[in-house]
Amino acid sequence: MNPAIVVLRAIVAREFLRFIHQRERFIAALVRPLVWLLVFAAGFRAALGLSITPPYQTYITYEVYIVPGLCAMILLFNGMQSSLSLVYDREMGSMRLLLTSPFPRWWLLLSRLLASTTISILQVYTFLLIAGLFGITMEPWGYVLVFPSLVLGGVMLGALGLLLSSFIKQLENFAGVMNFVIFPMFFLSSALYPLWKMAESSTLLRDICAVNPFTHVVEMIRFSLYSDMNLAAFGWSFGWTVLLLGAAVWGYDPARGMARHR
């Protein structure tokens, strides 16, 4: 087998084993979007009227609207959690070990991202299954066609986490990441409310939401769940992925990044 593939397979397998040993983490990661879906959305349903906008072809309930946003939320939280574990790994030595592998650093980091994305995608499908059991279903083909969007979104948000982890010196700073990265990204996006609804209260907020990379991930997932393709969202997500990935590899460059912080 190609040695580079051996490395990738081992990193994914290790992440998977770790995931199996931490079932509490899996359940916790599922509870969050399910609470939004089954509690928050139920409450909001009456308050919020949604008109027909693509990709929807008929009136939809609020629960149906927020499913794609919650899928993206899983990718976002996992990407950040993975960055948290990298800071921890760095203190523990396993990150040092990974980086002393003779393979190119970008390949090692990409492998690590693909590993955490694999776990995120498993969680997204479990979430979609549970949503389905509550009668919130998508197009049958949508479940298949959403896969590439989940991979791209997962790698993009993971790369953002990786970039942040290269600048975070200690674990404690993760609370700052929650406040200044995760929450603004999530709330200033189309995950919970459509942009036209946002524009009714503030066009400035709408514009911020429109350029937020997380919005593009949400819309890419939303369209593909309905077997549709939002080219703009896909293009933006792809561009952001390349940019963040490049920046993360730069952040881990031994000549400037990571270990230089002491």
Added chain:
Amino acid sequence: MSAGLSASGLGFRYGAKEALKDVSFDIPKARFCALLGPNGAGKSTLFSLLTRLLVSRQGRIEMAGHDLGADPGKALAKLGVVFQQPTLDLDLSVRQNLRYFAALHGLSGAAVEIRITECLARLDMAERADERVRSLNGGHRRRTEIARSLLHDPEVLLLDEPTVGLDAATRATITEHVHALANQGLTVLWATHLTDEIRDTDHLLILHRGQIVADGAAADIRGERSLEDHFLNVTGANA
């Protein structure tokens, strides 16, 4: 060319603070070299440079005949490292852990299984291959780390204070094991601040305030005094 481990003119600074100043040494193949230095002497920085976690624009490092700066892939392939921090996944067995580390060097298949058994046997750990790391004591975990560092058949082995937190008997066993590895042909750099881990026949480097202040056979360096006295004297710790 010694084909062991050598450095010339290494320097490194964290902002204004100079951590290493013109560090040069040459450890011949199959030698056990102790790197002795008080806390804060620059040992960790030197290790980060040798493992390429940091890169310096000053100086050059050569590992088993490969220039680390110019050809990091080839140099790192010849390098085994035991970090001060644990790297093992506690929930996996010894063998599962070692399989992962072998894969990080691109190794897989039946040959790896044989190699794992060999490396564990070299450290008297063969019968613990299927135990979970969590159930091992500190000494056995360290030995697993050393077995892990040998999987890809390195020529140079770096150990960063590998006996920290272990009791005296376990420390002696591990020191013994690694000396045996050097006798079998490995070039070893062993960082420590404990003088009793060093033998008279070992090569010794003393690092103090970022500079090498002694380089040679341990017996020659200490002269008539005990190594501990000499070390305290050189580093000014007893002043």
